[in-house]
Amino acid sequence: MSFELNGKSYETDDDGYLINLEEWNEDVARYIAQQEGVEMTDAHWEVVNFLRDYYSEYKIAPMIKILIKEMKKMFGPEKGSNAYLYQLYPAGPALQACKIAGLPKPTGCV
Amino acid sequence: MSFELNGKSYETDDDGYLINLEEWNEDVARYIAQQEGVEMTDAHWEVVNFLRDYYSEYKIAPMIKILIKEMKKMFGPEKGSNAYLYQLYPAGPALQACKIAGLPKPTGCV
Amino acid sequence: MATIERRTDIGPPHYDKFLHPIIKENYGKWKYHDTLRAGVLVHVGETGSIYTVRAASPRLISTNFIRLMTGLATKYADGYLRFTSRNNVEFLLGNKDNIDPLIKELSDNGVPVGGLNNSISNVVHTQGWVHCHSAATDASGLVKVVMDELYEYFVEMKLPHKLRIAVACCLNMCGAVHASDIAILGLHRTPPRIDHSTLPNLCEIPTTVASCPNNAIRPTSIEGKTTVKVDEDKCMYCGNCFTVCPAMPLADPLNDGVSIWVGGKISNARTEPMFTKLAIPFLPNNPPRWPEVTEAVKNIVEVYAKNAKPYERVGEWINRIGWPKFFDLTGIEFTKYHLDDFRYAGTTYRRSTQNRY
Amino acid sequence: MATIERRTDIGPPHYDKFLHPIIKENYGKWKYHDTLRAGVLVHVGETGSIYTVRAASPRLISTNFIRLMTGLATKYADGYLRFTSRNNVEFLLGNKDNIDPLIKELSDNGVPVGGLNNSISNVVHTQGWVHCHSAATDASGLVKVVMDELYEYFVEMKLPHKLRIAVACCLNMCGAVHASDIAILGLHRTPPRIDHSTLPNLCEIPTTVASCPNNAIRPTSIEGKTTVKVDEDKCMYCGNCFTVCPAMPLADPLNDGVSIWVGGKISNARTEPMFTKLAIPFLPNNPPRWPEVTEAVKNIVEVYAKNAKPYERVGEWINRIGWPKFFDLTGIEFTKYHLDDFRYAGTTYRRSTQNRY
Amino acid sequence: MSDELKTPLLDELEKGPWPSFITDLKSMADRPMVKDLLGQLEKSYRDKRGYWKHGGLVGIMGYGGGVIGRYSAIPEDFPGVSHFHTVRVNQPSGWFYTSEALNEIMDIWDEHGSGLTNMHGSTGDMVLLGTTTQELEPIFRELTAKDWDLGGSGSDLRTPSCCIGPARCENACYDTLALTYNITHKYQDELHRPMFNYKYKIKMSGCPNDCTAAMARSDMAIIGIWKDDIQIDQSAIAEYVDAGFNIQEYVIEKCPTKCITLEGKELKIDDSDCVKCVHCINVLPKALSPGKERGAAIALGGKAPIVDGALFATLIVPFIEIDEENGFEEVHDLLERIWEFWDEHGMNRERIGEFIERVTLKTFLEGIGVEPMPQQITQPRDNPYIFYEEYFEEETE
Amino acid sequence: MSDELKTPLLDELEKGPWPSFITDLKSMADRPMVKDLLGQLEKSYRDKRGYWKHGGLVGIMGYGGGVIGRYSAIPEDFPGVSHFHTVRVNQPSGWFYTSEALNEIMDIWDEHGSGLTNMHGSTGDMVLLGTTTQELEPIFRELTAKDWDLGGSGSDLRTPSCCIGPARCENACYDTLALTYNITHKYQDELHRPMFNYKYKIKMSGCPNDCTAAMARSDMAIIGIWKDDIQIDQSAIAEYVDAGFNIQEYVIEKCPTKCITLEGKELKIDDSDCVKCVHCINVLPKALSPGKERGAAIALGGKAPIVDGALFATLIVPFIEIDEENGFEEVHDLLERIWEFWDEHGMNRERIGEFIERVTLKTFLEGIGVEPMPQQITQPRDNPYIFYEEYFEEETE
Numbered sequence A, B: 001m002s003f004e005l006n007g008k009s010y011e012t013d014d015d016g017y018l019i020n021l022e023e024w025n026e027d028v029a030r031y032i033a034q035q036e037g038v039e040m041t042d043a044h045w046e047v048v049n050f051l052r053d054y055y056s057e058y059k060i061a062p063m064i065k066i067l068i069k070e071m072k073k074m075f076g077p078e079k080g081s082n083a084y085l086y087q088l089y090p091a092g093p094a095l096q097a098c099k100i101a102g103l104p105k106p107t108g109c110v
Numbered sequence C, D: 001m002a003t004i005e006r007r008t009d010i011g012p013p014h015y016d017k018f019l020h021p022i023i024k025e026n027y028g029k030w031k032y033h034d035t036l037r038a039g040v041l042v043h044v045g046e047t048g049s050i051y052t053v054r055a056a057s058p059r060l061i062s063t064n065f066i067r068l069m070t071g072l073a074t075k076y077a078d079g080y081l082r083f084t085s086r087n088n089v090e091f092l093l094g095n096k097d098n099i100d101p102l103i104k105e106l107s108d109n110g111v112p113v114g115g116l117n118n119s120i121s122n123v124v125h126t127q128g129w130v131h132c133h134s135a136a137t138d139a140s141g142l143v144k145v146v147m148d149e150l151y152e153y154f155v156e157m158k159l160p161h162k163l164r165i166a167v168a169c170c171l172n173m174c175g176a177v178h179a180s181d182i183a184i185l186g187l188h189r190t191p192p193r194i195d196h197s198t199l200p201n202l203c204e205i206p207t208t209v210a211s212c213p214n215n216a217i218r219p220t221s222i223e224g225k226t227t228v229k230v231d232e233d234k235c236m237y238c239g240n241c242f243t244v245c246p247a248m249p250l251a252d253p254l255n256d257g258v259s260i261w262v263g264g265k266i267s268n269a270r271t272e273p274m275f276t277k278l279a280i281p282f283l284p285n286n287p288p289r290w291p292e293v294t295e296a297v298k299n300i301v302e303v304y305a306k307n308a309k310p311y312e313r314v315g316e317w318i319n320r321i322g323w324p325k326f327f328d329l330t331g332i333e334f335t336k337y338h339l340d341d342f343r344y345a346g347t348t349y350r351r352s353t354q355n356r357y
Numbered sequence E, F: 001m002s003d004e005l006k007t008p009l010l011d012e013l014e015k016g017p018w019p020s021f022i023t024d025l026k027s028m029a030d031r032p033m034v035k036d037l038l039g040q041l042e043k044s045y046r047d048k049r050g051y052w053k054h055g056g057l058v059g060i061m062g063y064g065g066g067v068i069g070r071y072s073a074i075p076e077d078f079p080g081v082s083h084f085h086t087v088r089v090n091q092p093s094g095w096f097y098t099s100e101a102l103n104e105i106m107d108i109w110d111e112h113g114s115g116l117t118n119m120h121g122s123t124g125d126m127v128l129l130g131t132t133t134q135e136l137e138p139i140f141r142e143l144t145a146k147d148w149d150l151g152g153s154g155s156d157l158r159t160p161s162c163c164i165g166p167a168r169c170e171n172a173c174y175d176t177l178a179l180t181y182n183i184t185h186k187y188q189d190e191l192h193r194p195m196f197n198y199k200y201k202i203k204m205s206g207c208p209n210d211c212t213a214a215m216a217r218s219d220m221a222i223i224g225i226w227k228d229d230i231q232i233d234q235s236a237i238a239e240y241v242d243a244g245f246n247i248q249e250y251v252i253e254k255c256p257t258k259c260i261t262l263e264g265k266e267l268k269i270d271d272s273d274c275v276k277c278v279h280c281i282n283v284l285p286k287a288l289s290p291g292k293e294r295g296a297a298i299a300l301g302g303k304a305p306i307v308d309g310a311l312f313a314t315l316i317v318p319f320i321e322i323d324e325e326n327g328f329e330e331v332h333d334l335l336e337r338i339w340e341f342w343d344e345h346g347m348n349r350e351r352i353g354e355f356i357e358r359v360t361l362k363t364f365l366e367g368i369g370v371e372p373m374p375q376q377i378t379q380p381r382d383n384p385y386i387f388y389e390e391y392f393e394e395e396t397e
């Protein structure tokens, strides 16, 4: 699969995850979000940016419990919960937020 | 315990091992050998030098099997045997050769 | 922000509404049960009895099959049926007289009744080539050919005790392989083949490295990209790396195949639960009917049937006679592969002289 | 080069010259044996019988004691005696009539006869404060006070079966502690204290680091010299570092002490050999008579004597009744220290619901 | 899917007496999804390998689990299964249905999916096998409209399941169905929105026969048990004896602790020695039944071999009352303490069983606030490597 | 040593019925060494700690082992034990002596040492306890003059020892004394001059009762065993029965494989099921004895817990003939293969048991050239982590 954006073509897998992670940029994120029916507010960017920072440091996506803990630390207790994440990304942080953030598709445990 | 040599005093433990390994020199070696009733020939020095080189590289005394193997490699098959070592150092490589070579006293397994 | 107005988190319906009235009345007050014939139980309660007819199911079933079952349930069982933890269908009859006609109609539709007590019940199994990316063999096909061979042991109760078979299509063992009387396990025999072109994008390197039970995976760099390499001498093809990293497939038609395991058990009856132990390290994948596998399994069943005592599960029987005799009686070859070399290997070494010659 | 003209490598003398003539004649041809009374055996051979009188010995004995024994052997046993694998003295008599006078004379000298069959035999033990640098307690003293307390069980045969006690003064366990019916083990409870001033000269750093089973030791540098540091949280005071590195002593009068272990066994009779398991994690070092230790051991012996069945060793008895009941019956407290947390800990966790309440 | 379906290899699986899934599938081969599934499977049988892509991540709005994404690796050849996702539907306690309820689900599935199912998946779910991403939302809406919801997947609480228990079994020592229903409903968030270290499975069996294989296949096994004496109906014993049933050989000699004796026609059990293995009750159902003081044993950490080798669950709480009156509070309380400690100290993809192995039982018990008991082990340590936590300081002398 | 000896604590050990080593030691307290030993020991009892320095490395010319060096940590206070080395004297097979031979040794020891001994050390040696460095050589000369030699210490073959065996035991399945003598003499170099990775102990027991604790305490346990049928003297059985001995309870029920039955006064054993545990033979010595096809089982790796936990020996060769005619060649051959492989791949201070654990039994058997057999294990692997060594290459298809 693939999509066109600003004249450039981006390859994705069946689930819509970017194939080439380097191609990610904010426009791409906004485009994917839109496809997912998600409108990117500041709150959404907080999550996406955290995910990208974490990934660039540790080369892994954070476990959800760590994501929640860190969100709490950085943005306050009302943002540190699974419910809050699902509010922002109804299809879930793994499925949606990671996709928008341009991280490798979470695998394994299903 | 201690002994005097060339005007300097050397501390040893009860078994005659040097307390300060840095104080070792060839004269000291010869002196200890003499106390042990061992006359230092070239063949004796081969063993002592090997022990010191090995110790300085690995910070441990070689296992006897390694000593024998390496002696064989370096000086030929007739010198690579336990019997040969006991010929040189009748009280054994651990007890005598290490003492003369100024290595820490072998411990443990008795 | 997306708003969700749909019903969520309602959970499953209350079981209450699926219970036969006789069950409801006697809920928690059953006195005893009895086996009326192969596949048919009666449970006697304070105010009445419920009759169970247990029918086989391939588990991978279509809505057609299910409608056949619900139809029969409506006709004979007041509309009440259930499935067992081993995927059989159970009809719950209030009326004893419906037993025979129900069995007749099941039989007309090719569905046997049985699997109770000292018989072989349905096979717990997994997805295989029908649905899973991990499969080293097919599961549904193996179940079919094995149960064709062992059919008599399902419909009759002529074994020393229960005998439970499981099939899993890879080492993840989505089922009961590690604790079954006999287990059939699909496996790979070659290390993962790494696709270095996609790996850096598809996989988290630290997760991939951590996934290996044998520390065979190390990060490495190829053409400036971080990827991984596998120390093939340390790899025993477990496939855990593939689970977390799609760029490391293990499937290998030439070398994938099947292994046979014996002597596991779950219940706490008599003995503590026991793991299944290796019987045959490798048999070829030989679809559609895997003759080597069916023969091997049938052989073990028959040797067990002949030699075990009543109420002795396969594992209990082997413990009694000892492994040397098990290999003798079954004619299975003992190989170096049977010697454990994993984490707790030392606990399987014989630390005594007690032995049979 | 030093020349050696002495006799070397001659090995021990041939046993032949120490064998009683009756033994020589019947060597390998014994028909059976019988117990004539506590401490006295007869072995019946093809051409005659040999009588064994087994006498206690503290093992740590002087030439005086040995000369007493050889004197008695000469007087009553044609000059033939031996020692057993548990350090008892055995007189080998050709003449039955010498049994009683021998026993009398032993007794006059304070040496009891016994230790056979279902009794407590001599205690296998080690050096302790008498000779070893590693000792966390004394061995000979512990043996003396324990056997004073258990004396009756040596001279009579009134236990369900053999009961074998061992004492070791440190975790090296120079003896049989890890496989005894009851074991008394001296131990430390604080990490080694490192003497950094001498360590670099006395110890091989890599060997010292490698010696620790828990990887608690790391190389470090102090004032430019390489020495080691210990992660005290990881240290369980095994003392293996001290064995290879004299600059890491563990002895600590305040905290050294004694632990009690039960249920080990060596023979392959009935069960496979079994390790000794922890009963009491710590009792204080209370010389000269260690009252806490003698009381604890006596209690276990008595509870065993009262509850076990004939031919049941301590470990077999506990396996039959279960550990919960063992703790109940003996009144010993079960603590977190009883839970294994070493390498194979997982194999000791109960993986079933089988249990007594 | 336009070609004619030819499955010579699969057709071999139509032979033999055991019901054939191939025959069943072929009965629906007019449906493109089923036809291409058969086609791709035939190819797998020929080539001896599977043809599914790795993974697949699709879902339902608001849920993080419940759907397994699956795509064909050769969609050109088998477009019908280019998407072939499964939907895990949370089964009712004890897998009880009425024809009516089941038919309703089948109607939905015939309309929106392949029409193929697993009844049931190994964890316990009703597995609806094969649909496309677009159909997921409609399926979900129609299922919830009929009061059905999804089960677990991913690093979440997996769909709890239980044996038939008091609904039809005289051995049941607690109400497995009620507890399963209660836990499933209480922890819907944990079930639907993964945020654990890894999966967490709960299985409930009403007695030590463990008919859900909880000890082997679940992170938390809740197994019915009793504490007091086995109930004996001596007249029924006499009937067994009169009928010539060999109680000596089949019961007494098989009792693991040999605590049963038969005197004439009277059976005696030394219950203080009984380990509640249920064998005697199994063999003499008309005469014996569990005691009256009933509850459950809780064991943690059963699992398959990946990564460190298979584990049976470890007995953590030998006896707990399962108190419906009390809303099962004690169980919730324990469960939450366990999750909290595992959450705090567990690693990514570390099952609770592996976690206990790593931190050791001693630390784990401390962490969840359960007392050490000799029941939790088969034997005390046999190694002398004890970490003493109490010792004397110089001052105390 | 000039002060008067006061030992109030040790004196407490003169009380009680068990022979007192203190009383014994005091009988020699006129000797300075013994007196100061008592003095230092009294101080240890008071201070609750030992007073010996670490290690000590002294020896005999030409030997690397056999003497344990020991120095007092407080020689100022106890000069008599400033040196207190022990000499390990290789005991004769089976610990048999004549009064005469023992007295000779005691004469030597009284002259050159403390006069204290251990009869015997745990490994088997006669341990002469306490002498000075200067006396070592004289002691050695006098001992060898009387045909005695030293035992092992350090990383060498340790002094082999054996049970009383055929010398006085009807259970002995091979000649333990002869084999011990043979091995000790054949491997004098290995015994006296350490060059192994670590110590190597051999213990020989004539039957599975294992009266030398070989399975627990030796690197190589050679345990007598038989292969054929237990020999039964039915008339002796009848006597046991007639004497009212409870064969049912004490023998039949205790047999681990339940392969014994008693019909009237006739005992039957299903020897194909017998695991040669010797229990029945122990209990009925007049009626039963081992079979006629005798030999030994060889198990490797028994040891105390340091470092990785205690190990019982692992059965490597279930049956080997112990053939004196043949000079015990088969045993030598196996032993040498074992040493060779251990020497090549073992690490420093790694006992053979730990070595087998590390490299795994599979590799070890390959290394020493012994076939894998189900007798060597309690069960085949239960994990699926098999390293396949045979597989198909693309070409072979």
Ligand code: SRM
Pocket (backbone or CB within 6 Å): C033, C041, C083, C084, C085, C086, C087, C088, C115, C116, C117, C121, C122, C124, C162, C164, C176, C179, C180, C181, C264, C265, C266, C267, C268, C269, C313, E094, E162, E163, E164, E165, E168, E169, E170, E171, E209, E210, E211, E212, E213, E282, E283
């Ligand atoms: C229906 C079912 C529970 C459910 O909720 O679905 C069930 C029902 C009964 N089990 Fe079970 N067991 C069921 C799965 C199991 C399992 C799980 C499994 O196989 O995966 C086990 C553990 C198996 C194992 O140990 O490996 C199991 C171990 C037992 C045992 C213990 C057998 C033993 O001696 O080891 C009994 C007692 C017996 O059979 O004497 C038992 C006895 C029974 C009884 C007699 C209990 C009763 O009084 O009603 C039930 C019917 C007898 C029978 O033979 O099936 N049930 N039973 C399951 C039927 C599965 C099937 O379709 O065949």
Ligand code: SRM
Pocket (backbone or CB within 6 Å): D033, D041, D083, D084, D085, D086, D087, D088, D115, D116, D117, D121, D122, D124, D162, D164, D176, D179, D180, D181, D264, D265, D266, D267, D268, D269, D313, F094, F162, F163, F164, F165, F168, F169, F170, F171, F209, F210, F211, F212, F213, F282, F283
């Ligand atoms: C003399 C001695 C061998 C030697 O060469 O020195 C010896 C000699 C005999 N043993 Fe032993 N055993 C001797 C140490 C052992 C040991 C080793 C140990 O204790 O460290 C064991 C293993 C102990 C264990 O399992 O922990 C041992 C386990 C046995 C057994 C098996 C007991 C059991 O059922 O577990 C028997 C058979 C019996 O007693 O019925 C036995 C039987 C015998 C017999 C009856 C054999 C015979 O026919 O002569 C011998 C005399 C009986 C006795 O002592 O009760 N011997 N015996 C050892 C005497 C030690 C002592 O002074 O007490």
Ligand code: SRM
Pocket (backbone or CB within 6 Å): A108, A109, A110, C125, C126, C127, C131, C132, C133, C134, C172, C173, C174, C175, C176, C243, E068, E070, E086, E088, E118, E120, E121, E122, E123, E124, E125, E126, E127, E151, E159, E201, E216, E217, E218, E302, E303, E304, E305, E306, E307, E351
């Ligand atoms: C559908 C099901 C098999 C079935 O045919 O019934 C299944 C299917 C898969 N399991 Fe499973 N597991 C299923 C029950 C099990 C069980 C049995 C159980 O729950 O009683 C086990 C063994 C018990 C256990 O949990 O340990 C099991 C142990 C695994 C594992 C190994 C996990 C481990 O810790 O050992 C994996 C690998 C993973 O988690 O990454 C796995 C992974 C998988 C994946 C997701 C494949 C993967 O590598 O990611 C499979 C998807 C197949 C597909 O395409 O449909 N599956 N899995 C079962 C779930 C159906 C349901 O919800 O009812």
Ligand code: SRM
Pocket (backbone or CB within 6 Å): B108, B109, B110, D125, D126, D127, D131, D132, D133, D134, D172, D173, D174, D175, D176, D243, F068, F070, F086, F088, F118, F120, F121, F122, F123, F124, F125, F126, F127, F151, F159, F201, F216, F217, F218, F302, F303, F304, F305, F306, F307, F351
């Ligand atoms: C003298 C003796 C104890 C006794 O009182 O009988 C003894 C004494 C010592 N043993 Fe031992 N061991 C003695 C038999 C044993 C045994 C029992 C046996 O051989 O049957 C064992 C347990 C079995 C085994 O080998 O595992 C034993 C296991 C150890 C260990 C632990 C080795 C291990 O691998 O687990 C050490 C530590 C070491 O080797 O560094 C050790 C170390 C020591 C040292 C050398 C102390 C040390 O840390 O270096 C002790 C010297 C004490 C002294 O000053 O006299 N000793 N040692 C025994 C030898 C006498 C003899 O030659 O007959």
Ligand code: SF4
Pocket (backbone or CB within 6 Å): C126, C127, C128, C132, C133, C134, C135, C136, C168, C169, C170, C171, C172, C173, C174
């Ligand atoms: S056992 Fe393996 S291949 Fe089979 S369904 Fe489970 S994960 Fe897939």
Ligand code: SF4
Pocket (backbone or CB within 6 Å): C191, C192, C211, C212, C213, C214, C215, C216, C217, C230, C234, C235, C236, C237, C238, C239, C240, C241, C242
């Ligand atoms: S298949 Fe298993 S053993 Fe091999 S590299 Fe992958 S994770 Fe490691």
Ligand code: SF4
Pocket (backbone or CB within 6 Å): D126, D127, D128, D132, D133, D134, D135, D136, D168, D169, D170, D171, D172, D173, D174
């Ligand atoms: S057990 Fe420890 S203290 Fe005792 S003799 Fe052996 S090494 Fe020394």
Ligand code: SF4
Pocket (backbone or CB within 6 Å): D191, D192, D211, D212, D213, D214, D215, D216, D217, D230, D234, D235, D236, D237, D238, D239, D240, D241, D242
């Ligand atoms: S005492 Fe043992 S655990 Fe502690 S540091 Fe030393 S070797 Fe390690």
Ligand code: SF4
Pocket (backbone or CB within 6 Å): E163, E164, E165, E166, E169, E170, E171, E172, E173, E205, E206, E207, E208, E209, E210, E211, E212, E224
């Ligand atoms: S586990 Fe026990 S209660 Fe549940 S169905 Fe099985 S036998 Fe009945």
Ligand code: SF4
Pocket (backbone or CB within 6 Å): C270, E254, E255, E256, E257, E258, E259, E260, E269, E273, E274, E275, E276, E277, E278, E279, E280, E281
């Ligand atoms: S439940 Fe098991 S242990 Fe208890 S009496 Fe019955 S058979 Fe024996």
Ligand code: SF4
Pocket (backbone or CB within 6 Å): F163, F164, F165, F166, F169, F170, F171, F172, F173, F205, F206, F207, F208, F209, F210, F211, F212, F224
């Ligand atoms: S081991 Fe066997 S042969 Fe040796 S003394 Fe003991 S009982 Fe006799």
Ligand code: SF4
Pocket (backbone or CB within 6 Å): D270, F254, F255, F256, F257, F258, F259, F260, F269, F273, F274, F275, F276, F277, F278, F279, F280, F281
């Ligand atoms: S030797 Fe042991 S196993 Fe063999 S018959 Fe006798 S008691 Fe049974």
